[in-house]
Amino acid sequence: MDVKTVTRVYFSPTGTTRRIAESVAAGIAGDGEAVFDCTKRSWRGQVPGTFRDDVVILAAPVYYGRLPEPAVDCFTRLTADKTPAVLVAVYGNRAYDDALIELFDIAVARGFVPIAAGAFIGEHSYSTEALPMAPGRPDAEDLTAAREFGTAVMKKLTAIRSLEAVNPVRVPCDRPYIEPEGLHRLRRMRQSSSVTPETDASLCTRCNKCIEACPQDAIDRVDVTRTDKEECILCCACVKVCPVGARRFTEPAFFPLLKKIQELCRERKEPECYL
Ligand SMILES: Cc1cc2nc3c(=O)[nH]c(=O)nc-3n(C[C@H](O)[C@H](O)[C@H](O)COP(=O)(O)O)c2cc1C
Structure with missing residues (x-):
């Protein structure tokens, strides 16, 4: 299938998720791009109409092993019509637990076909000089990995004739979701x-x-x-x-x-x- 617009939809209070989503999008390198940043509450209301031809990157940080509530609020307002989705969870080097499978379930429920998923590492929101946790991440290696992931997604997309024939990506799954x-x-x-x-x-x-x-x-x-x-x-x-x-x-x-x-x-x- 042709890749037209690559849309990034993300929640990213401290910017690491945004940077990973940008690198994944750069790797996909579609003909055009669109951004729906749902970080600020006032922006979350401006939900785009139903996605159709696009590839949509849905990206969020991991909070308590799950998705942050505002991200869930935003993603559950999206609608798609069998739109390919790339799922991205960014975590602070502890664990992503059930965040990716939660994102998968939301994406499917909203009409997306999740074709790829990635868990990446970002500096932990609570990292300080005195208490460093994954400081400086995503680093150059992480951003290269995100870009290469995007390129692999593009390859997969161009090889696809019909989304009907594509099995959704399998992500590590632990239902019911655990509560760490x-x-x-x-x-x-x-x-x-x-x-x-x-x-x-x-x-x-x-x-x-x-x-x-x-x-x-x-x-x-x-x-x-x-x-x-x-x-x-x-x-x-x-x-x-x-x-x-x-x-x-x-x-x-x-x-x-x-x-x-x-x-x-x-x-x-x-x-x-x-x-
Ligand atoms: C309330 C809260 C809970 C978090 N829970 C986790 C967690 O369960 N596992 C983990 O590895 N990182 C956790 N983190 C760290 C973030 O996932 C990580 O720093 C992420 O890169 C932040 O994304 P952002 O820069 O887009 O805001 C948590 C951060 C916050 C603020």
Whole structure:
């Protein structure tokens, strides 16, 4: 089949998923491209109409071994008419657990035909200089792997005569989805305590970059020290974007958990591609 427009649909608060999706798209190298960035809540409403001829890359980071809620919210609004989809999960070097199979199930339910899937590694959202977790990833090797994956997808697509004859890609599968207990503690802490990042008013220069970066619009536009704890998804976009280090986690109970996550992230993982 001819590859016309390659569309990237992604959720990416700290930018690693976006970069991997760009490299995969560059490898596919279709005639045209389109981008639907659903990171910001205000952009999530602008869902495109039914995809037909396109190849669509659906990309999201892994949160707690699953897909982040806003990404699910976005992807479940898409509709497709047997459109080939390339599934991409980006994780912080711990594990992607059920994120890829969850993405597969959503894609099929929305009318896509998942023809390829990949799990890639990005710097962990909670990585800091003091507690590095996959720092600097995706690195040059990761981006090359993503591009080569895209090229392999293109080869597969050009060899396809009819999507009816194509079996959907098989991805590692563990239904029902597991609920990784250790990581779920983070989610519970968020709901019950002050685990959201705080602004150190003495350092803050009021540049408002954190407000713009927050996918959930959780930071008060007038008083930047106020964060809506119900809305915050702990994605760290505000922490990573702050040029003076004024946004950070201060809740003491958070740090032992981060140390544990770091231990699980120590050994370098490599991208896994399924075609
Ligand atoms: C709330 C939360 C939960 C996460 N859970 C996992 C996880 O289960 N496994 C993992 O390896 N990385 C996990 N990560 C790390 C992200 O998947 C990783 O940093 C990813 O590259 C972030 O994508 P982005 O740069 O597009 O935002 C988590 C990050 C956050 C913010």
